[in-house]
Amino acid sequence: MDFELPEELRLLKDNVRKFVDKELIPLERQTVNDVKLQKELPKKLRSKVDELGIWGYDVPEELGGLGLGMLAKVIIWSEVSRTTALPSRALSIFGFPVSPILYTLEGRAREEYLLPVVNGQKTSCFAQTEADAGSDPAAMRTTAVRDGDDYVINGVKRFITGADEVDFAQVFAVTDTEKRARGGITGFLVDMNSPGLTVSASYDLMVDDKPCELVFDNVRVPAWKRIGQEGDGFKHAQSWLNSGRVRHGARSLGVMERCFELGTAYAKQRKTFGAYLADRQSVQWPLTEIYMDMHKLRLMLYHAAWKYDRGEDCREEAFMCKIFGDERSFWAADRVMQIHGGMGLSKELPIERFFRDQRSMMITEGAVEVLRMALARMILNVR
Numbered sequence: 593m594d595f596e597l598p599e600e601l602r603l604l605k606d607n608v609r610k611f612v613d614k615e616l617i618p619l620e621r622q623t624v625n626d627v628k629l630q631k632e633l634p635k636k637l638r639s640k641v642d643e644l645g646i647w648g649y650d651v652p653e654e655l656g657g658l659g660l661g662m663l664a665k666v667i668i669w670s671e672v673s674r675t676t677a678l679p680s681r682a683l684s685i686f687g688f689p690v691s692p693i694l695y696t697l698e699g700r701a702r703e704e705y706l707l708p709v710v711n712g713q714k715t716s717c718f719a720q721t722e723a724d725a726g727s728d729p730a731a732m733r734t735t736a737v738r739d740g741d742d743y744v745i746n747g748v749k750r751f752i753t754g755a756d757e758v759d760f761a762q763v764f765a766v767t768d769t770e771k772r773a774r775g776g777i778t779g780f781l782v783d784m785n786s787p788g789l790t791v792s793a794s795y796d797l798m799v800d801d802k803p804c805e806l807v808f809d810n811v812r813v814p815a816w817k818r819i820g821q822e823g824d825g826f827k828h829a830q831s832w833l834n835s836g837r838v839r840h841g842a843r844s845l846g847v848m849e850r851c852f853e854l855g856t857a858y859a860k861q862r863k864t865f866g867a868y869l870a871d872r873q874s875v876q877w878p879l880t881e882i883y884m885d886m887h888k889l890r891l892m893l894y895h896a897a898w899k900y901d902r903g904e905d906c907r908e909e910a911f912m913c914k915i916f917g918d919e920r921s922f923w924a925a926d927r928v929m930q931i932h933g934g935m936g937l938s939k940e941l942p943i944e945r946f947f948r949d950q951r952s953m954m955i956t957e958g959a960v961e962v963l964r965m966a967l968a969r970m971i972l973n974v975r
């Protein structure tokens with residue numbers, strides 16, 4: 593067993609950390625109330641990202657990217673998550689964001705949707721959630737009914753990140769009401785300017801994201817824009833969610849590392865009642881807990897990524913990374929906020945943003961209770 597990162601990954605980690613420290617962290621005060629500026633940063637910093645040499649790190653080599661493995665991605669995701677300069681969802685500074693589902697496209701769909709996304713000419717969102725189908729997407733009501741060479745989609749999706757800004761949506765709809773999760777849900781590529789499709793509302797949340805509601809009123813989609821075979825929808829969504837869960841864990845590690853840095857620096861400089869906060873046991877203990885959690889999460893992530901890169905089933909590990917990472921990073925932000933007193937609540941520091949974002953991560957892309965339920969099924973071997 594070897595616990596050392598390979599030389600090239602240590603170098604990658606160092607370089608991304610330097611980039612974040614030099615180019616992103618100094619911008620946090622400017623971007624704090626300016627989501628537009630956060631979204632513009634990838635373009636503004638493009639030449640510096642090119643110098644770093646990791647543009648397209650997650651795009652397969654045959655499509656012109658670097659095709660890095662999961663362990664390298666974990667390193668990049670966790671390092672870049674130490675900053676709040678960028679949007680916390682759909683992070684894309686080292687390449688255009690490509691939903692992994694799109695890599696499964698073939699023929700005309702690959703030419704007209706995957707390639708333009710990889711090249712930054714088109715953007716997409718992921719539309720699965722509905723009012724009565726969030727944690728339990730199999731309960732979705734949106735239907736897609738075959739009509740000649742088309743499908744006709746009807747229904748309402750909600751909480752769809754970026755729907756008001758993108759070119760097309762990956763929409764999941766019921767094609768067989770009997771089968772549902774077992775082969776009755778299908779994915780489609782739907783252009784946002786399709787007749788009958790409207791962005792009807794956006795939600796004002798405690799986080800900066802403003803996900804939207806989408807109404808489909810007899811939206812016609814040609815059959816070639818179906819993602820894979822009819823009924824394959826959940827298979828594709830699941831493959832995406834696995835790496836998404838590891839990504840959540842990696843994000844949590846970056847957040848914890850930054851919170852730990854801020855908490856220890858402040859505790860060593862702030863004196864109350866004639867002593868540094870760092871000398872008080874009640875301040876030392878949360879910092880040591882965060883330190884131990886970081887160590888645990890790092891090992892969990894590296895192990896999950898190692899299994900993923902070997903082509904082994906890492907669903908259990910991916911669940912654990914998301915549950916543990918989301919919960920402990922939120923706890924870390926909360927404790928480091930407390931150590932900072934009133935300054936912890938201030939927008940001059942990134943802590944309040946970490947606190948809000950990590951709270952939301954315990955609900956999105958699988959609420960922690962639902963992931964525990966799925967994990968229990970696997971490890972207890974029950975239904």
Ligand SMILES: Cc1cc2nc3c(=O)[nH]c(=O)nc-3n(C[C@H](O)[C@H](O)[C@H](O)COP(=O)(O)OP(=O)(O)OC[C@H]3O[C@@H](n4cnc5c(N)ncnc54)[C@H](O)[C@@H]3O)c2cc1C
Pocket residue numbers: 717718719720721722723725726727728750751752753754797799801803952955956957958959960961962965
């Ligand atoms: C900022 C943001 C961005 C989002 N972006 C997208 C997007 O781009 N695309 C998309 O499709 N969706 C998106 N969503 C939707 C998100 O995935 C759902 O909100 C999430 O799946 C939870 O669904 P829900 O809100 O309907 O909660 P519900 O499913 O109603 O669950 C409510 C709560 O009940 C508990 N719970 C649920 N089931 C169980 C169970 N079996 N056992 C124990 N407890 C349980 C959990 O604590 C859960 O938080 C986004 C949401 C937010 C807030």
